[in-house]
Amino acid sequence: MKPSLSKSDASDASAAPDGFDASAAKISFRGAGKTFPLKQGEFTALDEVSLDIADREFVTVVGPSGCGKSTLLNLAAGLAEPTTGQVLVDGAVVTGPGPERGVIFQQYALFPWLTVRGNVEFGLKLTSLSAAERRRKADHAIELVGLADFADALPKTLSGGMKQRCAIARAYAVDPDVLLMDEPFGALDALTRVQMQDQLLDTWTRERRTVLFVTHDVDEAVYLARRVVVMAARPGRVHRVIEVDLPYPRTEELRLSPEFARIRNEVWHAVYHQEPAGSVAPVT
Amino acid sequence: MTVLTAPDKRPDKPPAASGRRRRSRTVPPFALNLAALTLGITVWAVATSAHLVDVPGPLSVGSRALQMAGDGTLGEDALASLRRVFLGFALGTLLAVPVGFLMGWYPLARGLLEPYVQFFRTVPPLAIIPLAIVTMGIGETPKVFVIFLAAFLSSVVAAFQGVIGVDSTLVNAARVLGARDRVIFLKVVVPAATPFLLVGMRIGLGASWATVVAAELIAADKGLGYEMMHAQTYYDLPTIFVGLISIGVIGLVMDRLLLRAERHLTAWQERR
Numbered sequence: 322m323k324p325s326l327s328k329s330d331a332s333d334a335s336a337a338p339d340g341f342d343a344s345a346a347k348i349s350f351r352g353a354g355k356t357f358p359l360k361q362g363e364f365t366a367l368d369e370v371s372l373d374i375a376d377r378e379f380v381t382v383v384g385p386s387g388c389g390k391s392t393l394l395n396l397a398a399g400l401a402e403p404t405t406g407q408v409l410v411d412g413a414v415v416t417g418p419g420p421e422r423g424v425i426f427q428q429y430a431l432f433p434w435l436t437v438r439g440n441v442e443f444g445l446k447l448t449s450l451s452a453a454e455r456r457r458k459a460d461h462a463i464e465l466v467g468l469a470d471f472a473d474a475l476p477k478t479l480s481g482g483m484k485q486r487c488a489i490a491r492a493y494a495v496d497p498d499v500l501l502m503d504e505p506f507g508a509l510d511a512l513t514r515v516q517m518q519d520q521l522l523d524t525w526t527r528e529r530r531t532v533l534f535v536t537h538d539v540d541e542a543v544y545l546a547r548r549v550v551v552m553a554a555r556p557g558r559v560h561r562v563i564e565v566d567l568p569y570p571r572t573e574e575l576r577l578s579p580e581f582a583r584i585r586n587e588v589w590h591a592v593y594h595q596e597p598a599g600s601v602a603p604v605t
Numbered sequence: 606m607t608v609l610t611a612p613d614k615r616p617d618k619p620p621a622a623s624g625r626r627r628r629s630r631t632v633p634p635f636a637l638n639l640a641a642l643t644l645g646i647t648v649w650a651v652a653t654s655a656h657l658v659d660v661p662g663p664l665s666v667g668s669r670a671l672q673m674a675g676d677g678t679l680g681e682d683a684l685a686s687l688r689r690v691f692l693g694f695a696l697g698t699l700l701a702v703p704v705g706f707l708m709g710w711y712p713l714a715r716g717l718l719e720p721y722v723q724f725f726r727t728v729p730p731l732a733i734i735p736l737a738i739v740t741m742g743i744g745e746t747p748k749v750f751v752i753f754l755a756a757f758l759s760s761v762v763a764a765f766q767g768v769i770g771v772d773s774t775l776v777n778a779a780r781v782l783g784a785r786d787r788v789i790f791l792k793v794v795v796p797a798a799t800p801f802l803l804v805g806m807r808i809g810l811g812a813s814w815a816t817v818v819a820a821e822l823i824a825a826d827k828g829l830g831y832e833m834m835h836a837q838t839y840y841d842l843p844t845i846f847v848g849l850i851s852i853g854v855i856g857l858v859m860d861r862l863l864l865r866a867e868r869h870l871t872a873w874q875e876r877r
């Protein structure tokens with residue numbers, strides 16, 4: 322079936338959690354590579370990645386540190402230009418960032434001079450929304466990440482996990498089509514982390530954004546995604562793409578199921594027992 | 606003008622290891638300052654009354670200060686100096702902010718302006734005084750101009766450094782939320798550069814104050830520097846002391862006020 326364009330079409334979610342149209346690639350990496358010039362020669366951070374992410378699909382990316390996960394995300398965000406190939410979003414070549422592609426940065430990147438609400442409203446102020454509407458949306462996003470009591474606090478007074486949640490609220494607030502998340506739950510404690518995962522999946526099943534989610538946590542990668550992209554380092558590249566053939570909504574029960582364990586083990590193996598392509602052995 | 610920063614710069618250092626150290630920290634810094642001042646004045650009084658040094662003692666300087674304050678000369682002189690400083694400082698900073706931001710933001714502006722800024726930065730403003738007097742006469746203009754230059758140069762470099770030092774992830778965060786150059790500049794670059802600018806302004810105010818006194822030493826008919834120069838010809842040491850102490854006190858007060866403003870405006874910063 323062709324997915325409805327209305328993102329808040331709730332009926333769609335229950336009907337076909339996996340009912341995205343595989344032919345309609347939302348994000349498409351076509352031989353996209355990125356090299357950085359060094360003093361001598363160059364460094365290949367990403368070597369010709371080809372990958373299609375379907376509309377409304379949830380894809381996670383795992384891989385060892387320095388394998389180019391953030392670089393991959395930056396290409397899709399339009400914050401970096403590929404040195405080879407191209408990246409397409411909705412069939413158009415990405416030429417720069419835009420509010421339809423929300424990014425959550427690995428380093429929170431909050432504006433330290435703005436309060437939590439100020440940060441969350443930043444993107445909304447660039448739209449034509451009325452002040453009241455802005456406020457409503459911002460408060461909703463702040464509520465969603467559980468920071469309502471800290472709406473007027475400055476980032477310097479927040480813990481690492483709270484800063485991260487503020488960054489998430491800021492991205493949610495502008496209601497982007499695509500969410501590009503770079504280890505967004507990395508700074509959270511285990512409990513908050515699980516809550517945030519469930520919350521993210523919950524919003525995703527309701528609003529069905531396309532999500533590209535980077536993590537170094539194999540459990541998280543499997544729990545969230547329909548497909549896990551396992552990357553390898555030196556040069557950074559896609560090592561394997563593993564399908565997670567588990568139904569949504571994902572539950573705690575599922576997390577403890579043998580099927581989950583099987584896929585988790587497969588991903589784990591792909592991440593930590595990669596045949597060394599370059600000089601480095603995989604880190605365990 | 607580098608002044609003691611003891612009272613404010615008492616951040617939460619890691620707890621001192623020795624108990625002795627900790628006890629000394631419980632004495633309020635203000636009390637320590639006051640004790641040091643009293644001690645200094647006492648030493649001064651003793652040294653002068655015992656004729657160890659041939660300068661006026663605190664009593665004669667104090668009575669001279671009261672006299673000058675009473676007949677209005679002290680106030681007039683201070684006001685004359687302050688007027689020049691504020692005028693020059695205001696003009697200098699006002700121009701430095703757009704120029705510094707421009708240089709930081711547009712590589713073209715930077716390439717064109719940087720050689721001049723860097724060159725004039727290495728020339729002490731005081732060295733411009735002879736030139737300023739020859740070309741602008743001995744009125745207010747050359748003095749204000751030199752102060753303007755001193756304030757401008759320290760603020761422009763600070764603003765420029767502030768802009769190029771802005772964390773690129775903050776700029777990226779704004780870009781992915783849909784911000785274009787104008788918004789990024791006004792809502793990200795300007796606030797992020799403000800702490801740098803304020804530090805530059807503080808240095809600029811210090812430099813302005815130092816410059817005004819020197820400028821008045823060379824040519825003026827009013828002002829604290831002039832009063833000291835005038836007293837010098839009559840070997841009027843108490844007046845010179847009054848002038849020196851006034852310059853120090855006013856400089857200190859201005860610095861404190863700007864520091865206050867700076868703390869207030871950058872309260873969002875994480876301080877170590």
Ligand SMILES: Nc1ncnc2c1ncn2[C@@H]1O[C@H](COP(=O)(O)OP(=O)(O)OP(=O)(O)O)[C@@H](O)[C@H]1O
Pocket residue numbers: 357358364365366385386387388389390391392393427537557
């Ligand atoms: N601007 C740059 N200049 C030079 N090299 C860079 C630059 N940015 C990234 N790299 C290199 O590219 C490689 C991939 O970086 P990237 O940040 O994408 O890794 P990552 O997979 O996100 O790592 P992590 O899990 O630690 O966040 C790294 O080896 C890094 O050193």
Ligand SMILES: [Mg+2]
Pocket residue numbers: 390391392427503
């Ligand atoms: Mg990264």
